[in-house]
Amino acid sequence: MSSRDNILKQIRQNKPSETQLPSVERFDSLFENTEEKFREMLAAIYTEVIVVKDTDELAQKAQELYGSVVNRATTIPALSNWADFSLNVSDPHELETIEIAILSAEFGVAENGAVWISDQYLPHRVLPFITQNLAFVIPRSAIVNNMHEAYVRLQETTGWGCFIAGPSKTADIEQSLVIGAHGARSMVIFLLESE
């Protein structure tokens, strides 16, 4: 008998009698101001939130913040003039030198400051991790209250996706928080009012 069949056989013999799933599996988080909560959570994880009214203002802000940086990449068409690094590479290792990536993402979660990004928005999965600095652009209206609401939005997912909450961090040396472990060293979130 294969290990698979053996394991399953033993599980069948040993599992407890059947119970049902709980009837309530979702809870509401009713924040007075969802966007305010989102900002508050992000401030606590060293992430700045900037509201921009349109892509022109986004381009202007991008220039202000990152204009002097070399190796700028983006997935946002309106910023193509701002970028100087093409994401049109076949080997993701070539992304290694990217200093700043401004990426379109789907939505944010107020209770923890996380942003959902997926294959759908990315030419390379490693991009939000390998870039030295990271910025996401999400519609200002796309902030859900909590993770239960988030998963309601995620009924249909692609091959890979990730909640990212702030820059990469570690506290493995005497519990001292250090920003920039392996992933992004800094993070900015742009809330876009209109396309």
Added chain:
Amino acid sequence: MSKALMEHAEASEVFNRDEPYVNWHDETLWFVRQKRDKSSKQLPEWEQLRETASSIKHYVLSHMDELLISFEQKARENGVHVHWAADAAEHNEIVLGLLKQHKIDKMVKSKSMLTEECHMNDFLSKNGIEVIDTDLGERIVQLRNEPPSHIVLPAIHLKKKDIGDLFHEHLGTEAGATDPQYLTEAARQHLRDKFLTRRAALTGVNFAIAETGGFVVSTNEGNADMGAHLADIHIACMGFEKIIPKQEHLGVFLRLLARSATGQPITTYSSHFKKPREGQEMHIVIVDNGRSTQLGRADFRSSLKCIRCGACMNTCPVYRRSGGHSYHNAVAGPIGSILAPNLDMTKNADLPFASTLCGSCSNVCPVKIDIHDQLYKWRQVLAKEGYVPKSKEIGIRAMSTVLSQPRFYQWSGRLGRTVMRAMPFMVNNGMNPWYKQRDMPEPPKESFRDWYVRNRKE
């Protein structure tokens, strides 16, 4: 298997020799526990969330076979290869086989307590494979040739000076440098090179979803993603109890996991893998290694609900003052002490005794495992099956003689108090285990019984 090199009590004694160090260790972990408290109190529904998580996990235990089969089928449809391993040896062989097949002799690994449990790194290195642990804490202990001392905070037992010295030796940082920012930067550079040059990446699995065939890996550093998205082959290893029925259940578990672990509302990265990227191979190894046996132990099966947050360690007065290594098991602390005897009763018979049974572990557990009850129950099982050390047995027998005879009990109490008063050196010496690391209390003048009898008369 043989007994552990040093039993928990013995190892704790060594750990306690340096009092300021123990105090520091104790306070550091208590600080993490307090962060957990603060964070959990932000959610009015916290207790309901724990209850819900526990019920979902109970459903999982009672439908384990169906859920695993569904997961396997969906994962295969997603283009992922699924392997099954009955024990640690088979798991290690599967990983080695995959690497050999691709002619790979160097691999990066993000945190996986399962591979610690299977002693995979050792096995692979004996077979000519270099494994680099990429979680900073894990890399630190790996360079020291030590196992992690905590499942979430692998290097929590080390001071920054230890790490500074280690990095000076291995990564060429300046001698005497102890700044965490500087040391972390050095590790970032060192490990970035590994991420960029390794063709295989191994990760653990926090949750595997039966409904979609996908799995979630949580990190703060981003190391699992850096490894997996750059490698040609991604191997994810999971104990079979990691399964959850539906994707929406992640809403419950991800809300609990990081808050319980470090007090963060969520880890920086919660990566949802479902299909390999184009040109990549993705493998999942589902491991039993004693879990199906534990599933059959009615008193202990709920230990399989564990989501590895480490909250029970941070709160445990024994763990905080004895350190993770004293548990000589991949998973230390209260949860490790109820998992380990299932793996090997001879080697781990001491662990259920490494507890005061105060119950704090059960109170913080996000999936409501009755950890302290199970510690107590393991003691009964181990004693009945003859795994309890002779010295303990003699003590227990003596105690039972005293406690079962009221007159003898009264007499011995009086004798004890007199001895402690008149000849304190009789108890304040190294022969008395209660004297270790503490002074004996002032003996009371009379027993409660004497006081009660006297006051009833008046």
